[in-house]
Structures are given as C-alpha cells and as structure tokens.
Amino acid sequence: MSDFLQSYGFLLVTLIQAGLLGLSLYFPLMAGQLSLASPGFYALGGYVAAIMLTNPAFAGLRDTLGNGIFPLTWLAAGLLCALAGVIVGVPALRLRGIYLALATIAFIEILRVVALNLSITGGAIGIFGIPQTFGFQDRWQYLLIFGPMLLLVLAFTYMLQKSRVGRAFRAIREDELAADAMGVPPTQYKVLAFVIGAVIAGIVGSMSAPFLNTWNAKQGTFDASIAILAFVLIGGSRSMWGPVVGGALLTAVPELLRFLQDWRLVINGLVLVVASLYLPQGIVGALGKLRRSPPPSRPPVAPTTDAKGGTP
Template sequence: MESFENFWQIYSNLVLTLGINAMLALSIYITLSCGMLSLANAAFMGIGAYTSSILTMSYEAPFALALAGGIAMPMLVAFILGKVTLHLSGVYLAMATLAFGEVVRITVLNTESLTGGALGLNGIPNQTQWWHVLLALAVVLAMLACLRRSKVGRAFEAIKEDETAAGLMGINTNANKMLAFVLGACIAGLAGGLSAHLTYFIGPNEYGFDRAVEILTMAILGGINSLIGPVVGSLFLTLLPELLRGLNDFRLVVNGLLLVLVVLFLPRGLWDPARFKRLFGRQAKKGAQ
C-alpha cells in the first residue's frame, strides 16, 4: 500500500494526463470518422480550459458548473465556426481550422484582464481527481461506441467514404458534419477543463500549432479504424518521452525515429483489428495442422 502511495504521489499527474490525452485523441477521431481533417481541437481545448478556469477563479463557480461552461463554450464556437468552414474539405478545412487556432491564441494574448495574456492564468484550484478523468473517459467511450453503431455512425462512415454519394443516398451531409464537429469540440473542451484544474497553470502557447499536431498524431498513430486505436496512440505518445528520459539529449531523436518507423511499417496504426485477425487466423491454421 505504501509503495502504491509513493507511486501515485510521483506519477499521478502523468496517469491523469494519459486519460486527458485519450479524450483529446477521441475528439479528433470523431471528426476524422466523418471525413473531416480539422486542426481546431487544440483551440477548442484552450477555450474549454480558459472558460472553466475563469469561472472557477473569477466567479467562484463550483467545479461541475465550471466544467459545464468549459464544454458549452467550445460547442457554441464550433457551431458558429462550422457554419463558415464546413463547406471546405481536405487540406482547405485543415488550413481554415488551423488559422482559427491562431485567432484564438492571439485573442487570449490581447485580453490580459480576463485571460492573463502571455503570462497565462496561475493558481487554478487543483480540483481534478482521478475519478473525474476516469468517469469522463468512460462516458466519452460509451457515447462514441453507441454513436458508431447507430444510424448516425453509419452516416458518418458513408460521408467519409464518399460525401457526394452519401448525399445522393439521402444523407444530410451538412448536418452530420456539423454534429461531428460540435461533438469533437465538446470532448476537447471537457479535456481542457479537466487539464486546467489539474496543472494549476495554463498559457496560450499550450494550445497552439504544436498541440494541434500532437492531437492529430495520437489518433493517426493509434489507428482510426476503431475506438481503441486513438486511446492506444495517446498512451504511446504520452508515455514514450517518459520511457526515453534516460537517453537525455538523444531522447527527441529516438522519439522521432520510433514514430517514423511506426508510420512506415504500420500504416494503419498501432491498433489494427484487420491485422490482428490475419495474425490470429494464421496461428489457428498452424495449430490445426
């Protein structure tokens, strides 16, 4: 028991960060599953983090209410942004959402009285507990699992495969893409609120281009063919720098090399159900022989 307490004191933030990063990977999974390459999730995370932190620090709102605000504000912003940008696709949508992230960062920098500007917000109450992260991740996974098996999930898949054909089949492509976009913002905002009340401090540079690419990498690296893939990718990308800490100056080099090798040799991600079926099928045939 004592050894577990020592472990938790040292690594509790890392363990909770694993759950938060898993939610971020799932937030972009939902947009990718509808065929949209959006890089706005880091900005939505920042909006959720700042909204919930301001509600807690300036208005002494209860933690649950602050989290609710951190979810609602990104959803509202995503709805407004989606009205303007979701007619775009591919790299054009990525560029538009990336530009939106920069707009959010500049806005935070220039509203010092509210957001602290470049100095960020310091002294955020540490209210995020392990069960908050576990419950949030479980709810997100359950919601996305139900969505994946529903009529909406099948519509997402049809739009991802061929948006024009999906529209000709009677699927409301605009409404479904908006739903995926807003749901992604909802999950990212929740992750941002939990993260802000875990780390005591948030700053505008935490939600910029680097974080946007990191969130996308977690989902792609794990694989977007199932819900487990983004979670596996987030675990791998979060733990890898810690596991390579002993390499000192060579840590980033080895980190990048491992990521390149995974992309080259596992193009469908670390978690590929089809690959596992083929592997187990071969083993079963060998056993039968």
C-alpha cells in the same frame, strides 16, 4: 501504493488526457473531415474553467456553490465549445481536406492571439493559482475525474458508431456524394461530428486547467494540433481505440525514457517514423489485421489424373 501514484500519477492522467484529445479529433475524422481544431477548443475550455475559478467576478458563485463550481465549469466549457463549434463549423466545413485543416489552424491561431491580448485571460502570463478540483492535493487524484470521462466518451463513441448517426458518418467518409444521394445530409452530419469533438476537447480543457495549476496561451497551439493528429494516425484512425492507444503511447514514451536524456526525443521521433512507415493503419489497425482470420484461400487442387482426357 501511494508512492507509485505519486511518481506516475501525473503521467497517467496526461495519458488519459492525450487519449481524450485524440478522441476529440477522431470524431470529425469519422465523418472524413481532417480538422485540427481540437487544441483550440481545449484551450477555450481551459480558459472558461480558469476564469470561472479565479476571476473575482465569479466569487459569489464560487461561494454559494462550493465544490459544485467544478462540474459547472465542465458544463459551461462544454456548452460554450458546442456554440463555438457550430459557429466555426458551419462555414469551415464547406471546405474539404487540406483546406479545412488550414481553416482550423487559422481558428487556433485566432484564439491564441485573442487570448494573448485580452486582460481577462491574463495575456501571455496566463492565469495562475487555479484552485484544485474538489480540493485534490495529489496529481493522481485527477484520475478520478479523467478516468470516468474517458470511459464515458468511449461508451458514447461505441454507441454512436452502432447508431444511425455513426453509419451516416461513415457513409460521408467513404463517399460524400453517394451519401448525399442516399438521403444523408452531409453538412448537418459533418457539423455534428465537429461539434461533438469540440465539446469533448472543451470539457477536457476545463478539467485540465486545475490539473496544470495554470493556464496560458501556449496550451492551444499549432504544435499541439500536430501532436494530437499524430496520436490518431499512429494509434489508428479507423477504430475508437486508436486515438487512446496512440495518445497514451506518444505521451508515455518521452517520459518513461527520461533516463536516456536527450536521446528520448530521438526515440520518440523513431517511433513516429517507424509507425507511419510500417503501420499505415496505425497500431490498432495492425493489431486488428493480426486477429482477423485470413481470407479463405483457394482449395487445394485435387489430383486430376482421371480428368486428363485423351489418353490413348
């Protein structure tokens, strides 16, 4: 038992982590906004946790709270990312489509350069020697926090989709002007979707910092945004299962194919190309199509011998 978890524990957790990051991108997409800011908030959350867990300024807090410091880092990361999400979201969401995507990329770059230049973030080397959450020794034990987090986020997404807010998101996605005319304030809901994504990414980041043992500016980069976007697109952007499936698949493929050495990256590329060519709705979208009963076809034409008039 422990051997399997020893070998694959780290991978299992990264699968969940990828799924969660995919979900954080899924929220803005739900409201029709192509935002790539998730890695920025992920990095920010990680830095919050790393600094709170290692910086001497927080030593007193750590001593008094003991293990309680870990949930506190999640809370702090979530709150800070919510705040940053509002600050970035309100001006950025005046933009649409590709321009919003560009603005969010700029946000990631700004965060990265700032992190490289501050001494509190450890510059390019980053922060290392981060204490382990609840004294975990093995990587698989992180399933105990990432697993419930995933369930929680999925449950939240499910409920949100059924709620008034979820319907408002979809209305904006389908037609912003029409939604506005129907009395759905687009800016408010778009910012809300953006902030929810930011909070999720931030909390995932704060959980990941101890998991990776170290945190540096390479964690939130433009490359990461593209990877996360691929999770959502390959998995399917119209269902909450899409990002989870896509994230898990794209993270697992290169690792499980390690025995193929360099070829594993070729296979990974093939998966991306084939999935985007043949599954435009994503994997989950394609599966959904299979399950749905085909639309009713026209009833067979009855023999019409008697209807033929004009026989002499």
